[in-house]
């Protein structure tokens with residue numbers, strides 16, 4: 001269980017967006033340390049929330065805090081001390097190696113060093129791909145490289161956009177176990193977005209958002225149920241308990 005009195009990120013009545021707000025009024029808190037999953041339909045604002053924390057999306061009104069400080073008061077140069085962000089995908093026209101990609105991460109002292117990058121790839125069990133070209137990796141290897149890039153920053157908060165998308169079952173569970181291990185070994189917080197109910201079930205905290213509003217927030221046991229998921233996705237979802245595990249079934253027979 002996480003201590004819910006200690007929040008790493010808080011939004012209070014925040015309006016967030018780009019040229020104009022796409023999230024109209026959101027209030028939520030993310031406990032530390034935790035593995036937190038933000039669930040929600042396509043276009044509900046999950047990525048935009050992560051982007052607000054790194055000041056890529058704009059907070060138009062209300063409050064947004066990281067570590068108790070207003071995000072608006074932090075400079076871009078301060079951010080690596082607090083947070084590292086991993087996008088869902090990266091594209092490059094250049095022939096970057098895995099090492100180049102991981103070393104393109106910032107930490108509080110500057111760029112991540114070669115030794116730190118290699119150590120992180122080894123910690124994640126992919127030390128063998130250090131010299132490979134990033135654009136020639138499999139999807140799972142790319143995901144682990146992006147996680148290594150975020151992790152090597154040593155930031156106390158990692159934002160991972162869709163860390164388990166497009167992974168086979170084995171790699172998906174490997175990534176979930178790695179994220180759990182990172183949170184318990186390093187006492188950091190990982191906020192992941194996506195559509196992966198298994199990742200949510202393995203999390204300490206789940207935030208369900210729809211149309212830029214929090215629909216439900218809490219421990220997975222309180223959020224991953226038929227009522228919340230049916231309302232969240234607008235379909236008839238049944239959550240079954242089998243041997244203590246929750247399984248998701250979408251009903252199409254009524």
Ligand SMILES: Nc1ncnc2c1ncn2[C@@H]1O[C@H](COP(=O)(O)OP(=O)(O)OP(=O)(O)O)[C@@H](O)[C@H]1O
Pocket residue numbers: 018019022040041042043044045046047048049
């Ligand atoms: N750079 C941008 N400029 C303007 N609007 C944007 C930008 N990025 C996203 N949006 C809009 O913000 C809204 C929320 O998008 P966002 O990417 O945050 O959703 P999401 O929940 O992450 O979706 P998905 O699950 O499909 O990745 C959408 O209406 C989208 O069109």
